[in-house]
Amino acid sequence: MTEAGDCRLRAASARANVLRMLRSSGAGHLGGALSCIDIVSALYFHTMRHDPADPRMADRDRFVLSAGHKCLAQYAVLAEAGYFPLEVLDSYGKLGTKIPGHPDMHKLPGIEANTGALGHGLSICVGIALGLRLSGSQGRVFTILGDGELPEGSNWEAFAAAAFHQTDNLTAFIDVNGLQISGTTQDVMNMEPIAEKLRSFGWETRTIDGNDLEQVLAVLDAVPFQTGKPSAVIAHTVKSKGISFAEGDVNYHYWKPKPDELDLAEAEIQATIAALSKAQA
Ligand SMILES: Cc1ncc(C[n+]2csc(CCOP(=O)(O)OP(=O)(O)O)c2C)c(N)n1
Numbered sequence: 001m002t003e004a005g006d007c008r009l010r011a012a013s014a015r016a017n018v019l020r021m022l023r024s025s026g027a028g029h030l031g032g033a034l035s036c037i038d039i040v041s042a043l044y045f046h047t048m049r050h051d052p053a054d055p056r057m058a059d060r061d062r063f064v065l066s067a068g069h070k071c072l073a074q075y076a077v078l079a080e081a082g083y084f085p086l087e088v089l090d091s092y093g094k095l096g097t098k099i100p101g102h103p104d105m106h107k108l109p110g111i112e113a114n115t116g117a118l119g120h121g122l123s124i125c126v127g128i129a130l131g132l133r134l135s136g137s138q139g140r141v142f143t144i145l146g147d148g149e150l151p152e153g154s155n156w157e158a159f160a161a162a163a164f165h166q167t168d169n170l171t172a173f174i175d176v177n178g179l180q181i182s183g184t185t186q187d188v189m190n191m192e193p194i195a196e197k198l199r200s201f202g203w204e205t206r207t208i209d210g211n212d213l214e215q216v217l218a219v220l221d222a223v224p225f226q227t228g229k230p231s232a233v234i235a236h237t238v239k240s241k242g243i244s245f246a247e248g249d250v251n252y253h254y255w256k257p258k259p260d261e262l263d264l265a266e267a268e269i270q271a272t273i274a275a276l277s278k279a280q281a
């Protein structure tokens with residue numbers, strides 16, 4: 001189990017992997033990947049039972065990235081965890097790649113479900129959670145939804161079904177970065193109060209800073225929050241977290257960087273890695 005300091009360093013390396021994919025492809029969904037990458041790192045390096053050498057290991061914990069456009073975060077962490085060689089990152093955006101613009105379980109071992117059309121991941125997770133319970137598995141299911149994904153009505157059928165079936169082996173993070181594709185979630189389609197809605201649907205909720213690894217690890221250590229109930233974590237985050245000139249700016253939802261901008265972003269992440277490594281030594 002990796003503790004907060006190590007997770008922070010892993011997340012910084014994963015951020016460098018995200019930039020490596022952007023350098024290869026010339027464009028990608030930066031903002032949402034970087035808001036959730038600390039959570040994805042905590043899941044893979046601290047919490048989940050999984051084996052990069054055996055991605056289909058029986059009784060593994062499952063992770064489904066419901067907001068599939070944030071997949072740069074998952075690819076970056078899978079590479080960091082050893083699911084595939086780092087060189088594969090350089091195929092992002094190229095024909096025949098194993099790491100396409102949205103995750104594909106038929107292309108990349110370690111991906112549990114195809115996502116990208118928003119609003120489907122949670123339903124898939126409820127099915128997996130029920131299947132695991134039926135088969136007597138101790139496996140748990142984790143997912144991340146975007147705050148701009150919540151208006152998809154299918155989510156609410158899944159929230160209701162998960163609670164009705166008492167899937168306490170299911171944990172959903174809502175990555176509340178306050179932005180979606182074209183503006184603030186408040187302006188485009190306000191779903192607040194999210195925690196109250198989820199509680200009224202029968203979920204047990206916690207609210208954290210989703211870019212603070214101490215808080216992310218602590219909340220993950222506490223699931224299920226209540227026996228017989230699914231767990232939801234309202235994770236307040238910053239879109240494009242870690243690249244100061246892009247933080248909280250909707251223009252970096254999908255980023256087509258100019259070479260000098262990418263140089264600047266890489267320099268900042270490398271400086272973060274150096275500072276964290278020094279602090280760990
Ligand atoms: C069904 C569906 N409708 C529209 C889109 C286009 N789309 C891609 S990302 C996005 C915004 C999602 O916002 P959010 O979930 O908050 O993601 P984040 O802020 O983390 O990038 C939209 C509307 C989609 N992928 N699927």
Ligand SMILES: [Mg+2]
Nearest residue numbers: 147148179180
């Ligand atoms: Mg968002």
